[in-house]
Amino acid sequence: xxxxxxxxxxxxxxxxxxxxxxxxxxxxxxxxxxxxxxxxxxxxxxxxxxxxxxxxxxxxxxxxxxxxxxxxxxxxxxxxxxxxxxxxxxxxxxxxxxxxxxxxxxxxxxxxxxxxxxxxxxxxxxxxxxxxxxxxxxxxxxxxxxxxxxxxxxxxxxxxxxxxxxxxxxxxxxxxxxxxxxxxxxxxxxxxxxxxxxxxxxxxxxxxxxxxxxxxxxxxxxxxxxxxxxxxxxxxxxxxxxxxxxxxxxxxxxxxxxxxxxxxxxxxxxxxxxxxxxxxxxxxxxxxxxxxxxxxxxxxxxxxxxxxxxxxxxxxxxxxxxxx
Numbered sequence: 001x002x003x004x005x006x007x008x009x010x011x012x013x014x015x016x017x018x019x020x021x022x023x024x025x026x027x028x029x030x031x032x033x034x035x036x037x038x039x040x041x042x043x044x045x046x047x048x049x050x051x052x053x054x055x056x057x058x059x060x061x062x063x064x065x066x067x068x069x070x071x072x073x074x075x076x077x078x079x080x081x082x083x084x085x086x087x088x089x090x091x092x093x094x095x096x097x098x099x100x101x102x103x104x105x106x107x108x109x110x111x112x113x114x115x116x117x118x119x120x121x122x123x124x125x126x127x128x129x130x131x132x133x134x135x136x137x138x139x140x141x142x143x144x145x146x147x148x149x150x151x152x153x154x155x156x157x158x159x160x161x162x163x164x165x166x167x168x169x170x171x172x173x174x175x176x177x178x179x180x181x182x183x184x185x186x187x188x189x190x191x192x193x194x195x196x197x198x199x200x201x202x203x204x205x206x207x208x209x210x211x212x213x214x215x216x217x218x219x220x221x222x223x224x225x226x227x228x229x230x231x232x233x234x235x236x237x238x239x240x241x242x243x244x245x246x247x248x249x250x251x252x253x254x255x256x257x258x259x260x261x262x263x264x265x266x267x268x269x270x271x272x273x274x275x276x277x278x279x280x281x282x283x284x285x286x287x288x289x290x291x292x293x294x295x296x297x298x299x300x301x302x303x304x305x306x307x308x309x310x311x312x313x314x315x316x317x318x319x320x321x322x323x324x
Contacts, residue, residue, distance in 0.1 A: 001082050003145040009078055010134070010141040013071040013096065017134040020068035020100070021127050023061035024107070025284045028124070028185055029277050030057055065104055068130075072097040075137065088299065089140050095133035103127040121182035128178060128291055135292035136299060157242040157304065163234055164305040170231045170252075171294040177220045178287055180213075189213040196267040221263060228256040228290075235297075242304070248297040255290040262286055 001009070031054070043059045072093070079086075079093045103126040110120060184190060192214030193199035199215050207215060235249020262283040269275040 001078055003141070006078060006082060007138075007141045007145040009075055010138040013068075013075045014131075014134040014138040016064070016068045016071040017096065017100065017131045020061070020065045021131045021288060022281070022285065023057075023064050024103075024124065024127055025281055026277075027058055027061050029280045029284075030054070062107075065100075065107065068100050069104060072100045072130075072134075079137075083144075086144070088303070089137065089144070092133050092137035092140055096130055096137060099126050099130035099133060103130055117183060117186035120186040121179055124182040125175065125179050128175075128288055131288060132292040132295040136296045139296050140299075157239065157245075159239060159242070159245065159301045159304045161305050163238060164301040166231050166234065167294070167298050167301045170227050171291070171298045173227060174224060174287075174291050174294050177217075177224045178291060180217045180220050181284075181287065184213055184217050187213055190266070191270065193218060194267070194270075196264045218263075221260060225256050225260055228252050228294075245297070245300065245304075248293055248300070252290060252293045252297065255286055255293060259283065259286040259290060 043055055043062075075093050076097045079089055083089050103123060106119070106123040106126065110123060184192075187210065189210035192210030192212070193205070195201060197218075199205045199218060200211065205211050205215055232249040232253035235252075236246045239245040239249075262279065265279045266276065266283055269279045
């Protein structure tokens with residue numbers, strides 16, 4: 001396979017992973033987790049389930065998850081055969097394959113034996129890592145396919161270790177916020193805080209039960225916006241010779257800002273179930289996109305913070321990339 005074919009394979013894998021992640025969100029937001037009863041892989045004892053909404057949602061998610069596993073396996077085989085010298089791409093495709101298997105196993109266990117809210121929130125976290133890995137694979141392969149001629153590593157703009165650590169910390173903290181948000185969903189604490197931006201009309205409400213969980217998520221989300229905005233500021237103003245880093249920083253900031261506004265939309269549609277499902281899905285999709293961007297940015301700043309000689313040893317066979 002040539003680079004263009006590998007790029008499209010990575011795109012397809014990323015798309016299927018997105019559909020699997022999105023399907024999991026739909027299952028959670030519509031409460032269809034037991035639409036097939038406590039049976040797996042059959043649905044209520046049948047290979048083709050009865051045509052009820054919950055069973056079709058759950059069964060469709062299982063089918064797409066299976067396709068995601070096959071796509072990850074195909075990518076793993078192809079990249080192992082044609083790009084095993086690219087350690088970054090191999091790390092992405094292995095991460096995609098491992099975590100799609102882990103989340104599938106956790107999903108099956110959740111059906112057969114009910115799990116705690118903490119474990120179910122972790123299930124979504126693993127799904128998100130699998131999706132983010134596929135995003136990094138697609139973006140990384142796009143860079144390789146678009147590159148031309150032998151690379152001139154001396155011309156690659158470096159990033160500071162301080163900025164690298166800031167990006168890493170932001171990505172890690174975003175995962176924590178994602179986990180807290182998933183925990184809110186699985187503990188059914190979404191109505192713990194009414195109104196926005198205040199919680200039940202108070203700056204600091206009484207922190208008990210679902211109120212405490214929902215308020216903790218709001219505070220964590222606000223801190224994430226601040227951290228991402230600071231990171232985006234440094235990405236743009238301290239890396240003027242690296243347009244890729246600038247654009248990734250801007251993308252992360254915009255996505256995080258939209259994420260905050262989508263949280264307000266959730267509160268506005270809380271008591272309209274038909275509209276709430278869509279606003280909640282949009283909220284989750286935005287954080288998924290943000291996490292994917294931060295993960296890819298984390299890898300890029302790691303690559304660009306190392307000494308040139310170290311990068312040359314790893315990427316001696318890497319095609320060049322256009323220096324913007």
